[in-house]
Amino acid sequence: MGDRWLEVAERVWVRRCEELDLSLGLVVGDDGCLVIDTGVDADHGFEFATAIRELTDKPWQIAYTHDHFDHWFGTQAFGESAIWAVADGANYLAIGDDQRKKWAAKYRRDRREEAARRIGRSRLVPPNCAVRGAIGLNLGGRTVVLRQVGLAHSDNDMVVEIPDAGVLFAGDLLENGAPPNYDAAFPYHWPQNVEYLLSWKPTIVVPGHGDPVDYWWARTQTRDLAEVARLCNEVALGHVSEQEAKDHNPFSAATMETALQRSRLLAPPPPPAPIPEPPAPSPASAEQSRMGNPAFDQAPWAPVIIYDVFDYNIDLTQGL
C-alpha cells in the first residue's frame, strides 16, 4: 500500500504515511512550495521528496511543526533549503540526539531492526530560520502563515495556515485516530492555545497524525483537551481522585496519567494557606471599640476610623 497523497484543497496536499499514521504537508504557489514536516527518517524523507517532485518542480522551503523526531528526521533528502521552526537549531540537535537513541532502542525492542538502523543513520538537519510570533511566506500568488503557538503539545509548536484555502496544518496539537500525546505537553495551556488557533474557523484541519478533519471535529477535540486540563486541576485541588480522572477522561487512562504527571511537574499545587490568627487586642483598639461599633471587637483586622468629625462638639444652639 505505502504512503499516499490526499489533495485537501487547491494545490494543498497531505501525505498520509503508514509509519505512525503521520500526516505531512505540501502547499504549492506560483514561485515556490512549502513542505510541512519531513518524516521519520532519512529514507522516509527521500521517498517523500521524490513524491513531491512528481507533483511540482518548484523550489521548496520547509516548516517544522515541532521538534519531535517523526516530524523532521527526513530532512537530509531535501538538501540545502530554508527551514522554519520556533525552537533554534541547538535545541533541535540536543533533543534529536536523545530521541534517536530512545527510538532506535524502541524499534529494536519491537524487533524492527531495519527501522532502528534507518533512524540511526539519518543525518539530523536543524532549522535555520526562526519564527517568532507569526510570519507570512509568499509562495507566489498565495501567502501562507507560519505561527508560533506557545505552550501546548510541546514548548515549540508551530502551525501553518493557508488562508486562501481555509486549511490549517495543526502539527500534533490535534491527533485523529490516537489520543493526543502529553509526554512533553503543557496540559493547562494547550486547550486555550488551540482554541485561539481555531478562531478564524479553518474549513480543513490537518492533524500531525491521522486523517484530515473539519473545523467541528477540531473544536470537539479542543473541548476534550480542556476537559483534561480541568481534571488535572481538580485532582490537584483534591476534588477528584486520580483514579476517577483516569476512568472518566475523554481519551485513555494512560493519556490522563501522563497529563497528570506533567501538570504536577509544571504546576505543583500551592501549599495550603495557614489559617490567620486574630491579632491580640491592643489598647488602642480597646479604646476604639468603646467608642465605635461593637462588631469591630470580633473583626480580626484593626478598624480604621475615618469619621473623627463626630468627635467635634457642635453647638446647635448657636444662632438662636
Ligand SMILES: [Zn+2]
Ligand atoms: Zn509530537
